[in-house]
Amino acid sequence: MKCPVCRATYRATNVGGQKPAIGEESPSPDFTPTPLNCRRCGVDLTPLIHLHDQAVWHHRQAIQAFQAGDYSAAIAQNNQALALHAHQADFHALAGQLWALQGDFAQAIAAWKIAHDLNPQHLTTTTYLQHLEAIASSANHPI
Ligand SMILES: [Zn+2]
Incomplete structure (x- = not known):
């Protein structure tokens, strides 16, 4: 921060x-x-820290909803987190996962690229990106 x-x-x-x-x-x-x-x-810095805490709270709610299988709630909560604090790799990584689950790989890749730019050490994101880009390129060139 x-x-x-x-x-x-x-x-x-x-x-x-x-x-x-x-x-x-x-x-x-x-x-x-x-x-x-x-x-x-x-x-x-109190307002900034408060905002950051709020964003993390929404992100945690999103993960809970995600684990419960309530993807629309997870997306809504994660969007709240992103609106409050857009520079957190974890938020974008989760957004990417949610997009991918809905089959929107272009949006998923875009979200993971942001996460990767924010934190190149974000290992999960890097792995997902490699897999997804492989899937996306094979989808563009069907056999
Ligand atoms: Zn200062």
């Missing part, structure tokens, strides 16, 4: 770029990260 004002990368832990000491990586469940202001320019 980046500061919208100065583009500094915001991290709740790891203040000052130092690696957290052993034993400090896992805060207790009720731990609330206190520094909600940008370390560089001091802007209040």
Whole structure:
């Protein structure tokens, strides 16, 4: 997550770029990260973080609906997540899965390409993309 004002990368832990000491990586469940202001320019990042949390909540609802087989609910929830926070590879990856399940491989590939651009290390997306591009190219050239 980046500061919208100065583009500094915001991290709740790891203040000052130092690696957290052993034993400090896992805060207790009720731990609330206190520094909600940008370390560089001091802007209040609370609304941004709130928006991000909301987007993640919608994404989780989408995954639950997806696992329950309710694809239309999953799509609606994931669209909410994407509307709030469009730069999350996981959201686009799930969108791609949902498109593919509905047989819309062009949309699925488009979504996974966005996910892959946002996070080239997103392994699931890379695998899906390779499979789907193979399927799509064989569909374009029937035997
Ligand atoms: Zn800033």
